[in-house]
Amino acid sequence: MATQLIQLTGVSKNYRKGRETVRVLDGISLGIDKGDFVGLMGPSGSGKTTLLNLLGGLDKPTEGLVEVDGRVISALSPGALAKWRSSNIGFIFQFYNLLPVLTAARNVALPLLLTSLPASRRKQHVNTALQLVGLTERASHYPRELSGGQEQRVAIARAIVSDPPILLCDEPTGDLDRSTADEIMDLLQRLNRDYGKTIVMVTHDPRAASFAHRVLHLDKGELGAPPEETPGAPGGTSP
Amino acid sequence: MFGWLTQTAALAALNLRSLPRRPGAAAVAMSGIAALTGVFAGVLSMASGFEKTMEGSGQEDVALVLRSGSTAELNSRFSSEQADVIRYAPGIVRDAAGEPRVSSELFWIVNAVGKSSGTEANVALRGIQPAGYALRKGYRLAEGREFTPGRFELIAGRGARNQFAGLEPGQMIRFGKTEWLVTGVFEAGGSVFESELWCDVNVLQSAYQLGSGFQVVRAQVDGAAGRARLEEALDGDQRLAVDVWSEEQFYSEQAEDTTALIRVIGIPISVLMAIGAIFATLNAMYASIAARARELATLRALGFGSLPAALATLLESVALALLGGVLGCAIAWLALNGFQASTLASSFSQVVFNFAVTPDLLAQGVTAALVVGLVGGVFPAVRAAMAPVTVALREL
Ligand SMILES: Nc1ncnc2c1ncn2[C@@H]1O[C@H](COP(=O)(O)OP(=O)(O)O)[C@@H](O)[C@H]1O
Ligand SMILES: [Mg+2]
Numbered sequence: 001m002a003t004q005l006i007q008l009t010g011v012s013k014n015y016r017k018g019r020e021t022v023r024v025l026d027g028i029s030l031g032i033d034k035g036d037f038v039g040l041m042g043p044s045g046s047g048k049t050t051l052l053n054l055l056g057g058l059d060k061p062t063e064g065l066v067e068v069d070g071r072v073i074s075a076l077s078p079g080a081l082a083k084w085r086s087s088n089i090g091f092i093f094q095f096y097n098l099l100p101v102l103t104a105a106r107n108v109a110l111p112l113l114l115t116s117l118p119a120s121r122r123k124q125h126v127n128t129a130l131q132l133v134g135l136t137e138r139a140s141h142y143p144r145e146l147s148g149g150q151e152q153r154v155a156i157a158r159a160i161v162s163d164p165p166i167l168l169c170d171e172p173t174g175d176l177d178r179s180t181a182d183e184i185m186d187l188l189q190r191l192n193r194d195y196g197k198t199i200v201m202v203t204h205d206p207r208a209a210s211f212a213h214r215v216l217h218l219d220k221g222e223l224g225a226p227p228e229e230t231p232g233a234p235g236g237t238s239p
Numbered sequence: 240m241f242g243w244l245t246q247t248a249a250l251a252a253l254n255l256r257s258l259p260r261r262p263g264a265a266a267v268a269m270s271g272i273a274a275l276t277g278v279f280a281g282v283l284s285m286a287s288g289f290e291k292t293m294e295g296s297g298q299e300d301v302a303l304v305l306r307s308g309s310t311a312e313l314n315s316r317f318s319s320e321q322a323d324v325i326r327y328a329p330g331i332v333r334d335a336a337g338e339p340r341v342s343s344e345l346f347w348i349v350n351a352v353g354k355s356s357g358t359e360a361n362v363a364l365r366g367i368q369p370a371g372y373a374l375r376k377g378y379r380l381a382e383g384r385e386f387t388p389g390r391f392e393l394i395a396g397r398g399a400r401n402q403f404a405g406l407e408p409g410q411m412i413r414f415g416k417t418e419w420l421v422t423g424v425f426e427a428g429g430s431v432f433e434s435e436l437w438c439d440v441n442v443l444q445s446a447y448q449l450g451s452g453f454q455v456v457r458a459q460v461d462g463a464a465g466r467a468r469l470e471e472a473l474d475g476d477q478r479l480a481v482d483v484w485s486e487e488q489f490y491s492e493q494a495e496d497t498t499a500l501i502r503v504i505g506i507p508i509s510v511l512m513a514i515g516a517i518f519a520t521l522n523a524m525y526a527s528i529a530a531r532a533r534e535l536a537t538l539r540a541l542g543f544g545s546l547p548a549a550l551a552t553l554l555e556s557v558a559l560a561l562l563g564g565v566l567g568c569a570i571a572w573l574a575l576n577g578f579q580a581s582t583l584a585s586s587f588s589q590v591v592f593n594f595a596v597t598p599d600l601l602a603q604g605v606t607a608a609l610v611v612g613l614v615g616g617v618f619p620a621v622r623a624a625m626a627p628v629t630v631a632l633r634e635l
Contacts (some may be wrong), residue, residue, distance in 0.1 A: 091537075093537070100260075110538070
């Protein structure tokens with residue numbers, strides 16, 4: 001039955017805001033195949049980041065099941081979940097989230113500190129990842145010495161360095177200009193096509209969304225049909 | 240487990256690397272801890288220095304005879320007849336000529352001007368008899384000559400000469416109605432006697448109309464057994480009402496009052512400073528984890544655990560405290576070790592002593608700093624571990 005890599009069944013997420021409970025996700029069921037490239041769109045505050053966090057095991061659903069590769073991750077303990085994340089998920093954030101005190105290479109190496117790989121093998125992996133994103137010659141640069149696009153490519157190298165099957169991207173081009181955004185999208189497409197990464201990407205940008213195999217729309221916590229006509233320049237600016 | 244150890248090490252290294260990015264709060268915490276450590280080590284070194292001086296002063300084989308009930312030389316008193324009875328009592332060691340090794344002494348307080356303070360302070364002017372020199376261990380004339388019996392001459396202890404003006408050999412100094420010639424400077428093994436001025440006891444009696452009596456009789460005895468014999472003999476004598484002390488015990492009891500006072504004042508100050516330092520550390524560590532909330536959340540998203548995050552925060556706090564502690568110790572050591580000070584002792588005269596900043600005290604100072612670091616780091620560490628990743632990731 002488990003032909004799908006990611007399976008959400010009746011997933012809801014509530015947040016408490018003072019006394020009242022806000023239902024951010026409402027009974028979402030969704031399957032994502034291995035090797036799929038899914039775009040996730042929707043207005044600001046519609047729960048896109050929340051959904052991504054549930055997929056990545058950063059948060060747990062109030063109701064429902066999140067299964068990845070046949071495993072119910074929503075039932076794992078926080079410690080087990082952290083370990084699971086380190087080998088299954090690569091996160092890519094809108095603002096890159098690189099550590100400013102580390103060079104590009106050391107930022108990329110961070111996830112490998114969670115493995116038992118010897119130092120020489122770690123270095124190999126880092127070089128491979130940096131090569132893949134085309135930043136070999138920037139290995140010893142600090143984030144402040146890099147452009148936004150370069151920073152995002154370092155972040156992508158960090159996300160793939162331990163070779164996780166799934167990449168979760170939260171508005172990866174949200175802070176980049178158009179041509180840089182295209183470069184990043186090309187890179188993600190390559191990771192999907194040539195390296196078989198399953199990608200779920202939140203975006204506001206229809207251009208970015210066009211790289212996905214399919215696009216899901218989230219509105220008021222529910223997955224729905226796409227809006228009638230997507231305007232050329234969406235106005236959302238949610239982080 | 241190997242995993243969380245390496246994780247902790249990696250996170251701690253990251254924390255330390257980011258220390259210079261937030262110099263403000265870290266510097267405040269560090270200087271608070273340094274000040275605490277410095278004061279703490281300072282107080283302890285003062286007490287231990289004073290103790291060392293006092294405890295080095297007394298000898299086990301010297302007996303001190305004081306009027307019954309007197310705990311200080313100053314409030315003891317004998318007539319010369321009583322002093323003679325004591326002089327020839329059993330238990331006292333005699334020299335080759337058969338003369339008892341005894342010095343009947345007077346302990347008089349005069350005013351001298353402090354070199355650094357410029358204010359008047361009490362200094363002991365002690366009248367001794369010729370046997371008095373040999374009764375002090377390590378007595379040595381360092382400069383000039385000894386006073387001539389029968390003249391208004393005195394010799395100054397090294398500590399007294401250093402602390403007070405007008406005590407160089409050859410100088411005349413006036414105490415009350417009498418002018419004295421300083422003929423020399425003596426050492427006495429770093430003991431409390433180096434804080435005193437010595438003169439001929441008979442000259443002292445006439446200089447200040449003290450009559451023919453004495454305040455204390457010092458006698459060489461044959462160890463504890465000799466002292467016991469002396470005590471027995473004097474106790475049985477109807478003409479006397481005296482206490483016989485071991486000189487060693489007398490001075491260590493005198494030290495206790497003052498060291499207790501130093502500690503009574505110093506320890507609460509240290510405790511207050513420790514509380515201040517803990518709050519500064521708390522503040523610095525909360526600032527540290529707040530400034531790096533998103534970084535920490537990112538690391539947690541990558542798969543770093545919450546226990547390593549907590550331990551690394553604690554390590555950062557302890558490292559901060561260690562730096563502060565070492566700094567404080569270095570300052571205390573550079574500024575205070577061997578620093579000479581004087582304080583009013585329970586003899587009501589100034590005792591000159593050196594601060595003794597020993598490795599032992601430095602270890603205690605650093606331990607105090609580490610305790611502050613641990614206590615100040617615990618709550619921030621718990622917060623670092625408990626902070627929900629998703630919330631911190633949303634913050635910019
Ligand atoms: N920890 C939280 N506590 C309370 N409300 C939250 C929390 N996280 C998110 N929300 C709320 O959930 C809703 C969806 O947030 P989010 O998933 O970030 O939306 P999107 O990414 O689509 O902009 C928002 O209204 C947000 O305020
Ligand atoms: Mg969002």
